[in-house]
Amino acid sequence: MPAALSKILPFAWPVSFLSLSKLGSPIRTKSFSIRFFSAIVKSKHFCEALVYRSHGHYEDVIKLETFTLPPLGEEDIRIKMLAAPVNPADINMLEGTYAILPELPAIGGNEGVGKVLDVGSKVNNFTPGDWVIPVDSEFGTWRTEAVCHAASILKISKDIPLLSAATIGVNPCTAYRMLHDFEHLKPGDTVIQNGANSAVGQAVIQIAAAMGVKTINVVRDRPNLKELVEKLNCLGAHCIVTESMLLKRELVSIVKDLPKPRLALNCVGGQSAGYLLDYLQYGSTMVTYGGMAKKPVPVPAKAMIFKNIKIHGFWMSQWKRDNKHDISKQEAMLSELCELVKKGRLSAPACTEIPFYDYKIALDATMKPYQCSKQVLCML
């Protein structure tokens, strides 16, 4: 596809390489059709991929399939996937319940790290051996190899742990953007967040600490609270409280010596989120990026009118789309995040490495409640 086309149809090209036809039949995407050939057609490169051809329970719809890769175009790159996490949103996509859904058939997975194997004749910003991650969601990362347009991937440092690289593109980026795009935080400022033990929450603690920003962290009540407190303290949490302490307003005395937060980050919703508003200072913002409690955030009129609190949402997939015209913003963010990883100031969340072919174990584990470890498919 010519470069101009990617400008006119910015979302056209990933679809073309991600969508799969039934064996041998053509797929028409938004702009053009590509013929995928079945494994029985002889070809130099092929891939194995976790494909879904309809929406439904993940166990029923996801299948390991083998495909011949399309030929390498002059602006294309062939990559070997190294590791790709299984996020709950990936499962929601299989089930057809997520806010964005690729055309079917599609390959599962939105995040992961790959290694460049081969580059097209007009590609000069990638070299075999480079580590790359997808620019956008819907890449289809649960596969062994891929051929994609050079503009659909971003180079990242190879000097970071593989699991950090595989998981850097969504959760740490979400944390980074929320800490940078809503309030101008200065060293000494305070941020309050619930769901502080989520992968995003852990990244928030670490990135905020690197910015000199203190975090007040709300976590669910649990038997092993002491261990969790120790873990989050090690990451740089300034203060950790439980949901029940929040609901009982015990937080008031605990945080009384801190400046009032300028920013609240909410992935829970319900009354837990509503109470966070009480602690915010005049003119601050609450950003919602999840709704684990499946209850709306109750926002009192007085918080909006007299405290000028702004209530916003954040979705990394949308940010990536909105900023696709200027990839330098994403590159700068990733570069900064990789530096934090190298300095030991941003660690990957707890991960369980699962061999690619044992993908069912990874999917099952992801859907179990109270998951403390991210399942990562390893293609090595």
Place this chain on the structure above:
Amino acid sequence: MPAALSKILPFAWPVSFLSLSKLGSPIRTKSFSIRFFSAIVKSKHFCEALVYRSHGHYEDVIKLETFTLPPLGEEDIRIKMLAAPVNPADINMLEGTYAILPELPAIGGNEGVGKVLDVGSKVNNFTPGDWVIPVDSEFGTWRTEAVCHAASILKISKDIPLLSAATIGVNPCTAYRMLHDFEHLKPGDTVIQNGANSAVGQAVIQIAAAMGVKTINVVRDRPNLKELVEKLNCLGAHCIVTESMLLKRELVSIVKDLPKPRLALNCVGGQSAGYLLDYLQYGSTMVTYGGMAKKPVPVPAKAMIFKNIKIHGFWMSQWKRDNKHDISKQEAMLSELCELVKKGRLSAPACTEIPFYDYKIALDATMKPYQCSKQVLCML
């Protein structure tokens, strides 16, 4: 007070002219003290004012008192108040339950129109006979005369009805700012609002209509609905529905031919406000300026995350303070609103004129539920 002081202490000077001492005793304000003299001290000019010296039920705390006016400074203006409405917020101030409270003793009333009687030697932008309204809240408009700094008042057109002038400074300004400051509305765009029969709601309908913007108006169910619909239609409402139609989702079919609203204006709260969110288009804003239902707005995570809906509040008093450094913005807004009044495109809400000395009737009427008419004290 020198001009420089008003820049350094922008809120200092109104307080000095509004606060009242016990007869003959000095008041120390933020920056300086002023001695008010009792009526028994002979002076050329005096005023009668509705004063409260403590917070409590309005009947108990508000008293008509007579005071000598302070001498006219070289940057001061002496005005005769012509008319001043009684707004619910004024009563909340007497009761001590409002978000801002003047130092006590204080004169009631935040809004109204006066006529310039006399100007200080250094005042060159006002002439006797000009109509003026307060720049800020807490002016203390329930009085017959006042001496104030020239920077604390704004000139408005004399070619508009007295009741429009008396009520232009809060409700129409609130409507104007909400329609201009949150979304860039173009002719043909749609705004949805609840409490559409409130004074702000009526101003929203009229100002939006003048902008070529269509309004979807939600009102409470009531026996005389037909009359209300006719009245709001006359003001320029595009579509009027009741709360119960909103809750039953009957609005979907009614508004299906309209573009989805880019802006929702909420003065009710509770589920009524929550449902407004369903009709908004991607990336739009809900602005809350009241909470009549005394229930928080339930905001679902998906509205914020996947529809990028922003939830903000608006408070005219705060806007005036935030923009005090550049009074031209307020002047431009008032000029535009007065032009709409002159063209017959912005009428005052239904008002009941009450002689100043019958203030108790006006206060009682304001606190009755389902008030359809604004009480205006007339000092003429």
